[in-house]
Amino acid sequence: MEAFTTHTGRAVPLRRSNVDTDQIIPAHWLKKVTRDGFEDGLFEAWRKDPGFVLNQPRHAGGTVLVAGPDFGTGSSREHAVWALQNYGFKAVISPRFADIFRGNSLKNGLLTVVLPQETVEQLWNLAEGDPQAPVTVDLEQRKVLADGIDVDFDLDENARWRLLNGLDDISLTLKNETAIADYEARRPSFTPRTQAA
Amino acid sequence: MARTLAEKVWDDHVVRRAEGEPDLLFIDLHLLHEVTSPQAFDGLRKNGRRVRRTDLTLATEDHNTPTTDIDKPIADPVSRTQLETLRKNCADFGVRLHPLGDVEQGVVHVVGPQLGLTQPGTTVVCGDSHTSTHGAFGALAFGIGTSQVEHVLATQTLPLAPFRTMAVTVEGELPEDVTAKDLILAVIARIGTGGGQGYVIEYRGAAVEKLSMEARMTICNMSIEAGARAGMIAPDETTFTYLEGRDHAPDGADWDAAVEYWKTLRTDDEAVFDHEVVIDAAELAPFVTWGTNPGQGAPLGQAVPDPSSFADAGSRYAAEKALEYMGLTAGQPLREIPVDTVFVGSCTNGRIEDLRAAASVLAGREVAEGVRMLVVPGSVRVSLQAVEEGLDRVFTAAGAEWRHAGCSMCLGMNPDQLKPGERAASTSNRNFEGRQGKGGRTHLVSPQVAAATAVLGRLASPADLADVPTLVEA
């Protein structure tokens, strides 16, 4: 996984709540068997509208997506995270994320930042007024900084540590081989098996 | 200390607990399908890893599979590639697979329970958000992303952040025409699509205890639509009866030991939930959605709400957008909304009981002129059972299409899709924009409402059919 320490870029204001994963990447894109090439599928239906924020030249090249509450609801498709990353986003800010989406993001090094609705509105106004305004998402200090904005955000220490160091969860878990094998040895005999081991 | 059901199952699966780290949990059952697994197998290959427990892993093909002409090659080359990739991955890594054409094939969340693999007190994961379905057995079951799929394949464990507990207690008795689907739609409308976020919801109370396993699965299935991590129902005699004798259920002394353990899987009387919601079953009625998220629903007797009636600005804006997309106007009675498509199926309502319910409404009646009705069993086993009971003939006699098992129009990854502007009454779980096909409009309903809607060509409940004579004896 790519490490995330701090990132400065321009914000893209997505004034919508309940942005579900079917909107982020529609189902027909999920037939791909790779992790890349999803950028054209990102918000595919909404991008048909020339007025959609991603189609506005003034917001081109933005890397911090700022959305309303309940971003990433719906399906578990990690393709939603890949699509945002393939398109160039490094961080997403929202007052509330769906659990699975948030977990998927953190595993891929896409930082999800929970900020209060007021700050989200401030960021929307800032980016709409001046699309070039820089926004910094600093994971080391756990802060979002922009013109007139200096707010702290929460992220649990363990997730932060893994992100800062770009650590691969599987390697970390495999260090606990003994604990896993011990657990396996104590499982009751009535637990189901799909086939002989 | 007194614990809830979810906490008990969690505690029994902790492989490793350390200060400042998420608990490492053991996974008893890992289900796979073609859509969310290819990149995970790729990751294993890249790192030279194997599947740690092929005996706790099972794959089915469901999302891309066609529901007609299943003996012919799949027309869409991309869908075909994805299925072939799953077949190759399962063969290479020794994973048991039920491919298209196999008698155990079907939607992953229908297959696990019917094989008896989903058992009380187990942890079940799948790269699919509706894994919450399996919570109906008192399992802790949740959807995971592809990185986590790879993690479980490699380690049979997952590091998991702690959850909060919510009780949804449904008191009293459900009125006769109210189903599990109506109940869960009402719950989601009440707590909102983000209301369950971070929680494992336990459904309890007299009305829940009376429900069949199928109905319990319908409820737990849609927990994710309230944003919850998982939904659970304490196992009881109904659960044990459902499981006994199934292919992978324990037998002999193991069965007795299992039941003894399963009986301990109840929330302790003194246990405290982080949040509680109480619902009076008697107040519920057939429920349908009018918007583009599952929380935007109302009793069928009501009208499309006026967006300005929502207090909070976000909901108001969301409702305006939804009505625009759905082509509806505020104040329009829900019963007057015409549909051109009816879909009965999915992991929410594609089980035998759901098909029986739809067939009982449709028996001797006809699908309205101009309405296309698709009936898609959740699995091949369900399909065979339905044929044995003659349900397929009820559907075809009424003019509905009887299809092969799979996810089908629930998400339209195969050719079963809505065209732009088409409107469906669907027994599935998501009414998101474009979910059932680009520009398609979805109203989520129960199987009974779906069948009545098919007959009248507008949103309707079986009670509305009182004046429609049955043509032939069923």
Ligand code: SF4
């Ligand atoms: S039936 Fe629908 S919700 Fe269920 S697994 Fe298939 S696509 Fe997902």
